[in-house]
Amino acid sequence: MNSTTQKLSFTVPLSFEAHSIAQELVSEIYNQEKRQQVYLNSLTVYAVNNYLRCMGFETDYSEGDSRNFLAVELMNVADLIVKDIGKLECLPVLAEAEVVEISPEVWEDRIGYVFVELSDSLKSAKILGFTPEAADKIYLSKLESLSDFLVYLTELEVVESVQAETTSNIINFRKWLDGVVDASWQKLDELLKPQQLGLAFKNEVSITRGQKIDLGMHLDKISVALVMKVMSESESEGVDILTQLYPVGEMALPEGIKLIIRDETGEALEVVSREEDNWIQSEFSAESGEKFNITVAYGDSEVMKQFEV
Structure with missing residues (x-):
């Protein structure tokens, strides 16, 4: 009442x-x-x-x-x-x-x-x-x-x-290393052209997956592949991570695409594509339990993914 x-x-x-x-x-x-x-x-x-x-x-x-x-x-x-x-x-x-x-x-x-x-x-x-x-x-x-x-x-x-x-929505790399990978992350031979695959793998890693990302709208839309190469360190619980960005459907990235990696403290690594770059990349290490996000940006469009080791 x-x-x-x-x-x-x-x-x-x-x-x-x-x-x-x-x-x-x-x-x-x-x-x-x-x-x-x-x-x-x-x-x-x-x-x-x-x-x-x-x-x-x-x-x-x-x-x-x-x-x-x-x-x-x-x-x-x-x-x-x-x-x-x-x-x-x-x-x-x-x-x-x-x-x-x-x-x-x-x-x-x-x-x-x-x-x-x-x-x-x-x-x-x-x-x-x-x-x-x-x-x-x-x-x-x-x-x-x-x-x-x-x-x-x-x-x-x-x-x-x-x-x-x-x-x-946080992608957990420990699950990847245990063989549990979300279906939205594809094997690279399903995502990239055969001629691009030769560029991608000069370092052997435990697991590699990629995901298509669409940037821009309508006629300005471009598609890129965010590729994550993860290797568990032998003497610790951390991992080495190689992050790469490839064009999808093309051989070169548009000039000005940004690949930004930011940790929990806000510290950032940023790579920007130049004219005719086939890919861009950034390599770093992360400890167990550490979280970070990766942003792919082009012009006014950006997509962020969150990760955890």
Whole structure:
């Protein structure tokens, strides 16, 4: 049930199920103060979970520390995992309270803190608002609204989705060396002309693959082959990498194509094609776990690929 006062709030009935879960968590806790803490925390997490589900967010209600018998006995924890976003901490608020303290043990690994007012009868819980960061004391009058909370979660969801997509697009050379190569990376005899292959292989490597890249639009479009030659070093976990750029369908690259390799610190290696270059290349080494990206650019058009050793 929604109610609107000065700020939007949301009231959740605390059902028999909510109390059964709380009762089970405290069944082997004999310290009365600890029992009360765990019981109220459990009701609070239940309320936030129901609220988020009503708002269209998926949760892992049963997977948090708040549902772990040992964790709740050792810590003051009331966490709720929101799928693909992160972990919230849920704080119970008793009637007439103006300030709530946040235990230092839940200051990390949280995307935010949600405050829930429990009725005296413990039959209902009102979601009051949230704060994205922890502090010793939180004044309830300064909480951010539930409207802002939903916007905040939605923005985090988008960020996590983009990061997950970016991570999934990273090409991992260790997988290449283990024989696992995405089908979009072709063997060179499938990508280049026979007469170009003689130019490509003067150094033997463990695995070589190439991918066609289209630059420009319509009549100005040109196609090039990005070729990666990867060799595992014998005395370390690093690799030697030879990156080459070839024309596709032609024997020479247009003048002015850039091959840019940039590591995580932003340091870059750049090679630019000259008139009638058959190919351009850059050679470097990378350590295990190191990430870098390669950009192929021509005029206003560029394509970037991300890699990891």
